[in-house]
Amino acid sequence: MANQPAIAIHGLTKSYGKVRALRGIDLEVQRGEIFGFLGPNGAGKTTTIRCALDLIRPDGGSIRVLGIDPQADPVAVKARVGYLPGELQLDDNLTGEAQLHFLNELRGRKADWNYVRELAERLDLDLKRPIRNLSKGNKIKVGVIQALMHRPELLMLDEPTFGLDPLMQQEVLRLLVEAKRNGATVFFSSHILSEVQAVAERVGIIRRGKIVEVAGVQTLINRSLRRVRIQFRHDVDPTPLTQVPGVALLKRDNGRAVTLQVEGEMDALLKAVAAYPVVDFETERPSLEEIFLTYYADERNSHKMEE
Amino acid sequence: MLTLFKHTVARSKGAILGWGLSLGLLSLWLVSFYDTLAAQREMLEKAFSAWPKEIWAFFGGTADFFSPEAFINMELYSYMPLVLGIFAVLAGSSLLAGDEEKGFMDLLLGHPIGRTGVFFGRFFGFVVVLLGILTLMWLGTMIGMQWSTYMDLGWGQMWLPNLALLAQLLLFGGLALFLSMVLPSQRLAASVAGGLVAASFLINGMAELSTDVAKVAKYLPMKYYQGGLAAKGMNWEWFAWLMGAAAVFVLLAWWRFVKRDIRVGGEGGWKVPALRFWRRRPARAE
Known part of the structure; x- marks a missing residue:
């Protein structure tokens, strides 16, 4: 027992x-x-x-x-x-x-x-x-x-x-x-x-x-998504940041601010960001609902693949 | 079970004292009237003979109104099934369903005690609460009788009307308990059982006046309630039938409680599937 x-x-x-x-x-x-x-x-x-x-x-x-x-x-x-x-x-x-x-x-x-x-x-x-x-x-x-x-x-x-x-x-x-x-x-x-x-x-x-x-x-x-908002000192091209594995561009407010979505660990993104002059760096933990949505997105994709 | 029994009695202390002392004082006060009544019996008999028979019947009156047993029946015990019946219905319906709806039942049953233990711990507590109220009422009557010249009933003899009343109350309480186990909410169970008690009281009161009503009344528990007249001689067969019917309701309630889901705390009740028929269906969007 x-x-x-x-x-x-x-x-x-x-x-x-x-x-x-x-x-x-x-x-x-x-x-x-x-x-x-x-x-x-x-x-x-x-x-x-x-x-x-x-x-x-x-x-x-x-x-x-x-x-x-x-x-x-x-x-x-x-x-x-x-x-x-x-x-x-x-x-x-x-x-x-x-x-x-x-x-x-x-x-x-x-x-x-x-x-x-x-x-x-x-x-x-x-x-x-x-x-x-x-x-x-x-x-x-x-x-x-x-x-x-x-x-x-x-x-x-x-x-x-x-x-x-x-x-x-x-x-x-x-x-x-x-x-x-x-x-x-x-x-x-x-x-x-x-x-x-x-x-x-x-x-x-x-x-x-x-x-x-x-x-x-x-x-x-590690599976969950985070939202990261970065404010730079001057205009920056965010392309190198979006090429980091697991990172996607959500929004570019102006040349000096971007909002990214990060899946997995933050380490690679932090190293990429270190090359730029950063004024502010905010991360937002996903809500439980958002984590659910990632699971459901996976579920939907797997259903589509089965079809 | 013993712990829950003690808890049930302890949490009903206010009800025992409130109802018991009130009814005890009422009994004492009514008994103190009897001497005045008995002293003027001849004059009052003439006056009362003018009362319509409907009034006499409704208040449980008998031709022998001036005997101590008939007096105590008409003045006190004839309407006690209605007064204490409402208490029994409210207490019986909330005995378990009240704990469920508040959410206390989840906490109780989260402890190593079976549902049967919870059920009978609460039920026997309820019986003791009723006995407590009836005992205080009985003591009030007996104390009043100590100063009375004309009313001289024995302590044991005067307990019999209370026993007849207890059977009636257990039946009403058992019915309410059973209904609280099958109906969606404690409030609905109390309303239905309370309605049945009131209807039984009214129909029985009218049974003396109409043979048609009497035919219905013989199926109602009030017909087999002796009240104060039990002091003259208890009809044990009626008592046994009433207690038997109460036991049936209690056992059905126990069976249902053991089998069914415990309600979620704070829920207040379940939906009544039968009543869904009456709800208007929302218009379907085109």
Whole structure:
């Protein structure tokens, strides 16, 4: 069992009426890795996670979580998983501490309470305050703590940093890295590329219920397009720059400014640009949507070639 | 299951105290009237004989209005299925569907507890909440009775109307719970169940006046509700039927909850496929 992937999903399908939410998901998450699950809103990230935890039942395909079929034995799966729902809702009548005690009771008192206090301190959360008085960000912190407090083998977190301020986002990402260092597998969904890039080793990209890519983060970045805007001191002929492999001219504002599209690493372009007097050099990371579009462009081209 | 049971009761403390104390005080106040009524029985009997029989029937009146059991039935227990029935419907319909629609169910079921455990933890909590309210109401009646000269019913005897009411409330709550598992939203389930409770109450009230209505009423649960008259002698067969019907609804709701998808938090409900028929199709672009 220990050799099996932490999560193995094959041919997973799920429809809501006529809407096909998942259209044959194939995904494997290895033990001990941090896996980022990327996709825009409505792509099927939450549906996949909820299927894996038996909150909803798939129409087809198979799922194994830590080697167990979650439909056959959901309690065994959830005893070893820490889960943060995407739409987190807590009991407003309880304090943060009482909420965590209640959830710990459901876990059979498996939490390490010293660790809970440490997490609360690191996340700057006052556990004595009633949930109803907490901001959205502080509620998320309670959610993160409840997922981590029993030191689970597998963390399944649906948008764990959504609603947190940048400092706390960093702290949560550090906690995920620490959990991995302590032997846990981390599977988290996000639609923010930068945070996935910061901690994940591999990513899966989902769009419209289908996995369009599973790759190492570096591979993904190398494949992605960037937009580069260069302002020169005087008029420049951009032809040598456009001859650099992976570079295409998007726009020439006047003789002194060009906008280029760069695919892959920047090294060759930087060396080419070094020959000119540069006033300003701006790069723009592509949005997740743009990365998707490159995949879809590839997909369309391959369809055309097949035809 | 025990943790969820305790959580259900704890989060309903306000409801138990609010409903229970209000109804307990109302019972105490009504019982305190009985001595005045009993002392002037002869005069009042003459006055009441002028009431139209429709009024008597609607308020659950009997010819034996001046006995303690009939008095307590007419003044208190005759309309309790409607008053507490609405509470049972709201609480029953939101018992699980409320947690689902808020998104709390995802968090609960993300923990190592089965759906059956969640269901019965919540349901038994609901039963205890109802028992808590009825106990406070019963205590109010009994405390009031301590100062009464004419009303002298035993503690156990006076619990029987509450037991009859409990069966009725469990049936309404079970129905609402079941509807919340099959209908698209908690609000719709509460509306349908609440409508059925109100209709059952009204039809039963009119059954004394029309044989046609009585034919319908015999299929409704209110027909088998004894109210305060249970203190004279409980009809255990009726009680068993009501409890049995409640159990059927609860088991159907459990079966549905175990089988179906948990709603997405914040969704508020599902679409009703049957109602799509009524929606106007958008004009097709040429």
